[in-house]
Amino acid sequence: MELSDVAAFVKVVQAGSFTQAARLLEAPKSTVSAKVAALEKRLGVTLLHRTTRQLRMTEDGESFFKACSQALADISAAEASISSKQETPKGRLVVTGPVDFGGVLAIFLRSFLDKYPGINVELILSNRFVDLVGENVDIAIRAGHLKDSSLVAKRLGSMKSGIFAAPSYLKTFGEPKHPKDLEKHACIRFTGKDEWHLENKGKAISIKVDGRTMVDQLPAIKDLVVNGLGISLLPTFFCREDVAKGRLVPVLTDWFEAPTPISIVYPAEKFQHPKTKVFILECAEVIKKYYEF
Known part of the structure; x- marks a missing residue:
């Protein structure tokens, strides 16, 4: 599983939209959307219901988001812990x-x-x-x-x-x-x-x-x-x-x-x-x- 796809999904949920997530990730909106779609295809489930005005997680999406957001936070914290010891x-x-x-x-x-x-x-x-x-x-x-x-x-x-x-x-x-x-x-x-x-x-x-x-x-x-x-x-x-x-x-x-x-x-x-x-x-x-x- 591509970690970047998981990170894209988590960021979309946190930001509330693909547009905002793309801005925060400094990536094209089409790239972020493609990563989430690829993740859903690999998992065989729908994670997000999309409309022109609303973005809502499915039940599977909520469970996956909860687990993955914590995992990504732990990874980020681990990186920060190491770099903060050396970085000015x-x-x-x-x-x-x-x-x-x-x-x-x-x-x-x-x-x-x-x-x-x-x-x-x-x-x-x-x-x-x-x-x-x-x-x-x-x-x-x-x-x-x-x-x-x-x-x-x-x-x-x-x-x-x-x-x-x-x-x-x-x-x-x-x-x-x-x-x-x-x-x-x-x-x-x-x-x-x-x-x-x-x-x-x-x-x-x-x-x-x-x-x-x-x-x-x-x-x-x-x-x-x-x-x-x-x-x-x-x-x-x-x-x-x-x-x-x-x-x-x-x-x-x-x-x-x-x-x-x-x-x-x-x-x-x-x-x-x-x-x-x-x-x-x-x-x-x-x-x-x-x-x-």
Whole structure:
């Protein structure tokens, strides 16, 4: 039995389609399809029911997939175990994170790439939920509470968010003294978020915020606030430089949004590739130092 045929079948099931499997295997779709067909012919059974819109395993396919996926994982782990003992970190590493983390990741990558010249990094900045396995991504930096999954998550800490405004705005409209005063201000809010939940030493309050401006990117919200168009709830790390230079002023400094967890997430593997291991360890240290936890 050709091991490559088995590997093609397993990858098709994992990826959910022949097209995606072909991309991950870096092979023509016709080749992947031919390998699965050859495997079915040798076994004398149908492993997959195919339609133009759906791919579904047969009962025989499910049994075969369960056994073979574990066997292939064991082979891959064995290879990684041996090579990791001798190999220096090198190869292509695909990393994703929210758009707002681009600044700190850029700072980190400058020193990381100098230290590991054998590693090439593709950085995907996106606020959508990236499927690490399906899209062949090695590592994700994620903010917020994570759903249960087969991925491994390393909690780094928590990110604070507070209220900020420009000096020009406060000079014109005055400074709120209590969270309820925000209802009378021009609050610039993230798209779809019409309430701010603030906490102060065990006390909590929810404020219905209104304003003429909604934006779906934090950098744009901060720019609007810096230019005096309103007041907003922003991550404190994101405003650190503007506060230091006098462009922004923290407001209601005893009130903050509940801390948002920050985690590094990656697919579970028995043996981590050296390039993945060093990125996780070093990026975790930089993020811990950069963010206010």
